[in-house]
Amino acid sequence: MLHEPVTEGEPLPGGIARVVAVAAEFADAVDRDGRFPHEAVQALREEGLLGAMVPTSLGGQGASLADLARQTQALGRVCASTAMVYAMHHSQLACIVGHGLDQDWHRAFAARIAAEQLLLASITSEVGIGGDTRSSACAVEIADGQMTLVKQAPTVSYGAHADVFLVTARAHADAVASEQVMVTVPRDQAEMEPTGTWDALGMRGTCSIGFTFRASGSPDQVLPASFAEISAESMVPVSHLLWSAAWTGIAIEALARARRFLRAQARRSRGAVPPGAARLVRASGEIDGLRARLGPLIAQFDACSPLTDGPPAMTPDEAGWPTGMARAAALNMLKLDVSETACDVVMEAMRICGMAGYKNGTEFSVGRHLRDIVSAQLMINNDRIAANTGQLLLAQRTDLGTI
Structure with a gap:
């Protein structure tokens, strides 16, 4: 269970508790x-948390998405930048764990990530493409047994500080724009020009600056x-769910400060009820609503997750995890709801x-929280997501809102 709204929640396990501090x-x-949160990321390394998602058989912690969401939300309450770095790192690690462990190179590299606590970054955006990751x-280009690529990336979050980059590109020179592959590039195989x-x-x-990236x-x-x-x-599932955990963490902390102010x-x-108490009620209800949306999706994902060292416990149908267009629409709507509602909650706290x-x-300052949460509607822009989701809903054959 994610942290209770406007409370301090259950005590955190020792490793993440130290990182949060x-x-x-x-x-x-x-x-x-x-500046980059060097100290917090070093603490994540020291606690072995950059390899949290790597299976235990490869030296990681075999963490579930629920584990990672709790950790991300706890970090979001104290430092949104650290929480977002942690979320984005694991959204990339999920690509390797979920889709690369049957290949010798990536299986060995996953073990290296856990052993060396390497920080992963994403390079999906591109000049001329913008936020369309697809x-x-x-x-x-592959020639004489060598792979090369060059990408003009307008933003690479914490790119100057990452150890590894997962880069999207067309599968070959004649491929259409949507025929993409993902390439794992250690920093020592890359040239990066800011x-x-x-x-x-x-x-x-x-620290999301742009780079010309050559590998x-x-x-x-x-x-x-x-x-x-x-x-x-x-x-997409891991990024949207962990981003949502980070954003709810920001909102929970802002509302916790507001409650302390009212107390x-x-x-x-x-004998007098503070005038802001009604706002606290409404905002707390909004947090409860977000938790009710987010918690079940995380549990469903974990139940049928490909991020396990072995077969999933359930099929998507058994777990209630949507597939195809329904899954894309559900995750998009989650992103829209959490990014907008969390911003509303922080504004109410203000x-x-x-x-x-x-x-x-x-002790009641929430200016940083408000500035941080505004980014939620821009990572991938909500207008783009809403337009894409509208197309998905029009194409679905099932009734909307059926149980």
């Missing part, structure tokens, strides 16, 4: 200076499944706390 200590500095302009800077409103520690390596570094399969079965008001005015929340440096 480190992330909290440096969160304001990360935001103020727009199209590529660049192509993989093409921009990162001075953003929020999520400042993700060369073995053809075995191309994941054996098509990117269409990887995206639908692993990358302080109530202590000063015995209204409750008033100037004490608006000002930086108070």
